[in-house]
Amino acid sequence: MILTFTPEEEAFREEVRGFLKEKLPARISEKVRTGKRLTKADHEEWHSLLNERRWYANHWPVEHGGPGWTIPQRHIFEIEAAAAHAPSIIPFGVSMLGPVLIKYGSEEQKKYWLPRILDGSDWWCQGYSEPGAGSDLASLKCAAVRDGDHYVVNGQKTWTTLGQHANMIFCLVRTSSEGKKQEGISFLLVDMNTPGVEVRPITLLDGEHEVNEVFFTDVRVPVENLVGEENKGWTYAKYLLTYERSNIADVGKSVAAFAHLRHIVETQQRGGRRLADDPLFAARMARLEIDLDNMRTTNLRVLAAAGEGTAPVAESSMLKIRGTEIRQEITNLARRALGPYAQPFVSEALDEGFKGEPVGPDYAAPIAVEYFNNRKLSIFGGSNEVQREIITKAILEL
Amino acid sequence: MDFQHSEDRQMLADSLGRYLQQQYPIDVRNGISASDAGWSRDKWNELAELGVIGALFDERVGGYGGTGFDIAVVFEQLGRALVVEPFLSTLMAGRLLAAMGETALVEQVIAGERVVAFAHSEAHNPYDLADIATTASPSGDRWLLKGGKAVVPQLASADELIVSAHAQRDGEADAAVSLFRLDGGSAQARVQDYPMVDGGRGGDLWLDQTPASLVGGQGEAYPAIEEAVAAGIVALCWEAVGVMDVIRDATLDYLRTRKQFGVAIGKFQALQHRMATVALEIEQARSAAINAADALGGDRDRRERAVSAAKYTIGRVGTLVAEEAIQMHGGIGMTEELPLSHYAKRLTMIGHQLGDEDHHLARYSAIGRAA
Numbered sequence A: 001m002i003l004t005f006t007p008e009e010e011a012f013r014e015e016v017r018g019f020l021k022e023k024l025p026a027r028i029s030e031k032v033r034t035g036k037r038l039t040k041a042d043h044e045e046w047h048s049l050l051n052e053r054r055w056y057a058n059h060w061p062v063e064h065g066g067p068g069w070t071i072p073q074r075h076i077f078e079i080e081a082a083a084a085h086a087p088s089i090i091p092f093g094v095s096m097l098g099p100v101l102i103k104y105g106s107e108e109q110k111k112y113w114l115p116r117i118l119d120g121s122d123w124w125c126q127g128y129s130e131p132g133a134g135s136d137l138a139s140l141k142c143a144a145v146r147d148g149d150h151y152v153v154n155g156q157k158t159w160t161t162l163g164q165h166a167n168m169i170f171c172l173v174r175t176s177s178e179g180k181k182q183e184g185i186s187f188l189l190v191d192m193n194t195p196g197v198e199v200r201p202i203t204l205l206d207g208e209h210e211v212n213e214v215f216f217t218d219v220r221v222p223v224e225n226l227v228g229e230e231n232k233g234w235t236y237a238k239y240l241l242t243y244e245r246s247n248i249a250d251v252g253k254s255v256a257a258f259a260h261l262r263h264i265v266e267t268q269q270r271g272g273r274r275l276a277d278d279p280l281f282a283a284r285m286a287r288l289e290i291d292l293d294n295m296r297t298t299n300l301r302v303l304a305a306a307g308e309g310t311a312p313v314a315e316s317s318m319l320k321i322r323g324t325e326i327r328q329e330i331t332n333l334a335r336r337a338l339g340p341y342a343q344p345f346v347s348e349a350l351d352e353g354f355k356g357e358p359v360g361p362d363y364a365a366p367i368a369v370e371y372f373n374n375r376k377l378s379i380f381g382g383s384n385e386v387q388r389e390i391i392t393k394a395i396l397e398l
Numbered sequence B: 001m002d003f004q005h006s007e008d009r010q011m012l013a014d015s016l017g018r019y020l021q022q023q024y025p026i027d028v029r030n031g032i033s034a035s036d037a038g039w040s041r042d043k044w045n046e047l048a049e050l051g052v053i054g055a056l057f058d059e060r061v062g063g064y065g066g067t068g069f070d071i072a073v074v075f076e077q078l079g080r081a082l083v084v085e086p087f088l089s090t091l092m093a094g095r096l097l098a099a100m101g102e103t104a105l106v107e108q109v110i111a112g113e114r115v116v117a118f119a120h121s122e123a124h125n126p127y128d129l130a131d132i133a134t135t136a137s138p139s140g141d142r143w144l145l146k147g148g149k150a151v152v153p154q155l156a157s158a159d160e161l162i163v164s165a166h167a168q169r170d171g172e173a174d175a176a177v178s179l180f181r182l183d184g185g186s187a188q189a190r191v192q193d194y195p196m197v198d199g200g201r202g203g204d205l206w207l208d209q210t211p212a213s214l215v216g217g218q219g220e221a222y223p224a225i226e227e228a229v230a231a232g233i234v235a236l237c238w239e240a241v242g243v244m245d246v247i248r249d250a251t252l253d254y255l256r257t258r259k260q261f262g263v264a265i266g267k268f269q270a271l272q273h274r275m276a277t278v279a280l281e282i283e284q285a286r287s288a289a290i291n292a293a294d295a296l297g298g299d300r301d302r303r304e305r306a307v308s309a310a311k312y313t314i315g316r317v318g319t320l321v322a323e324e325a326i327q328m329h330g331g332i333g334m335t336e337e338l339p340l341s342h343y344a345k346r347l348t349m350i351g352h353q354l355g356d357e358d359h360h361l362a363r364y365s366a367i368g369r370a371a
């Protein structure tokens, strides 16, 4: 067992730090650091800077434009990028669809779509969930019927994250209602500018427009946009979900968020001393830090096992559960740390260039809404209850 | 033993509940909450007419209630409807004014004619009632206040402000705290007014040689402050009980009707057991709120231990209930459109008012050791 990084890996860390220092725009990292809203253009700018260095699709094989990083390298990048307050990479194209196309797409599809993901020509969103098909995703109804060299799509998707920015959506659609419900699902790429596609916003409890409903009325999709085989979409969908899950755990983000939390707790005063010196709060911080440290190692262990080709089904679910619990607990403690100043909420204070008077400490503005928004982490990507079902199914063998 | 409310209190609860159901449904509430003022004077006047403010005060000052259980029935209903009007401020400031013998003003408060707020807690140590840095220096027959007060609910809407400060002469400050009434209400001070994440508005108060008059005896306010805040905590605990009952019912309903995998999600044992824990904890929280309401009229140590026990319990259980309810609703629980999310936000933020879970846990054991 060796838990330290090699000299080569440490040199790589320096390279990453150098890159971040030079290329990550201060305007953007400042927004991330202070919890301000990022625009579509901010994300695109960061994606394109990464892409110039070939670091955007950092888990893709080299022949498709990846950097050929080892698992420790990826981990180092994740930690360093988050520590430098880089925006998270928007996963839908590069981290979700990309791996599916690489594994299951046709040569033409790879040739056409992968470069467009890399250079940002397309902004993808994920059309899995429907109003009646959440945890029971396989019961989805949105239907695609073959008509000559097109599919005609009718139905609805929902919870579509950042669909308002997207020009493309990858959808799970029903192409057969015979046999098991998992066996009638196909994976289809839909241009959102096609007539019959309508996107409607959903406002979340933090007041933000993050997700959407997407309606399809007689939307004609060329058959070339079918990924893999008809009625085999469930296999591809599940493959994608394992990528989605390990993404959500996001250890780098937790490490950075914990550092920010520590700063808050060392700055806040409570009972005539630093909140960090309050015994009850100190115990909460210690428990969280221990959990996070354990999680870092669990994460690396799972990644290492995945690198050796064992498909870690139960473990990736474990990571998703504990990773999201930790991220939630960080924002939970941050809101507690603020005391009464968790309550004021000036939405405009989260916009770039806000000139108004801040309320309370300078880090207070986004904290409560981040806490509420982070409730999503245990709901999406397969809820944590569903992950527990997966774990017991894998280990109980009943 | 009798765990039923008296007939009078039950009638008040029923008529208030009916009024709120008809006149204060969630869309009206959300509209008022997001308005520029963050509350509705019309609704305030109607509620005053119903006798809701009077129920918070005793006969000596023109009310007809004022005990822990009067506060309980009112705030439970206010919680069920997520009322944003300034009842908490009114309760605490009015109680202080009553204790200081300002009967005429309390009568106006009960009639809904004047809105009062109590600005006490300060940013440097917001949960500790005894740690006040604001000072008052004499100037003729008035006082000039200097200091700042943190996150006062509905501050900007108050016609009268009651502020705590240490009186000082020649740089020597009293050890004990006094109460002052700002001349001209909040107009004389700088108010930073802002919306709150859980609805309504709040404000920070900045005093810089702000003229005010002494209320009650100099240096004699602390016991009354502690008692008024205890009443405020009883109120918040019962508001939380009302909120939690609504959340529980909505979640039960959802577990019965939402179908996944061909069955109601309430069929999944993983959710059943969690729902059972939520229901159990809400009953524990209700008992804590009953204990606190009962102790409000009792001696100081018993009262303070009971309110700290209740506020600790509400803080812990409130977070659990809010988080579990959202989780068991899935994505829909995260939406602004569903009333649940507003209830969950309010419930969480009750935990941040008048001392959080950790503060009251530590305080409970400190009072126990001292007793």
Ligand SMILES: Cc1cc2nc3c(=O)[nH]c(=O)nc-3n(C[C@H](O)[C@H](O)[C@H](O)COP(=O)(O)OP(=O)(O)OC[C@H]3O[C@@H](n4cnc5c(N)ncnc54)[C@H](O)[C@@H]3O)c2cc1C
Binding pocket: A125, A126, A127, A128, A129, A131, A133, A134, A135, A136, A158, A159, A160, A161, A162, A210, A211, A376, A379, A380, A381, A382, A383, A384, A385, A386, A389, B258, B260, B261, B265, B268, B270, B271, B327, B328, B329, B330, B331, B332, B334
């Ligand atoms: C902010 C946000 C962004 C999202 N982004 C996207 C996106 O971009 N694209 C997309 O396709 N989807 C997205 N989703 C949808 C997400 O994947 C679903 O919300 C999730 O799958 C849960 O489905 P549901 O909301 O219908 O809840 P339900 O499935 O109705 O679940 C309700 C509750 O029941 C529990 N439950 C369900 N089945 C079981 C069981 N068998 N055993 C025990 N408990 C069970 C759940 O865990 C949950 O607690 C997003 C959701 C959110 C909140």
